[in-house]
Amino acid sequence: MRCRKLLTFCSVLLLVFSLAVPALAAPDDPLTVVHNLDDFLFQFIQAIGYIMAGYGAVQVGLSFKTQDASQKSAGLMTLAGGILVIFARSIISLITGG
16 A cells, blocks of 8 residues: 555656646747748648649650650649649739738
8 A cells, every 4th residue: 555655656746747847939939930830831832843743744755755645635734733833832922912
């Protein structure tokens, strides 16, 4: 019984000390954190756009080799979609005026 009380006391003491650690958050303005996240997300989306455009260019190149019209149109659509995704941030800022 004494061992169980000692174990409970030590567990509670460990939890109290581990939960009493001060939060070491950056003292920055919250808007800078949001802008950094915004920049990261748009860079990630832009990377996806580059991958799409590259895949579309490969599809168009292969379609010229095989003379496949449906693959050519699909490749051009993928290439155009990738270019739109690459310039998504610029397009959004032009639309919103910001």
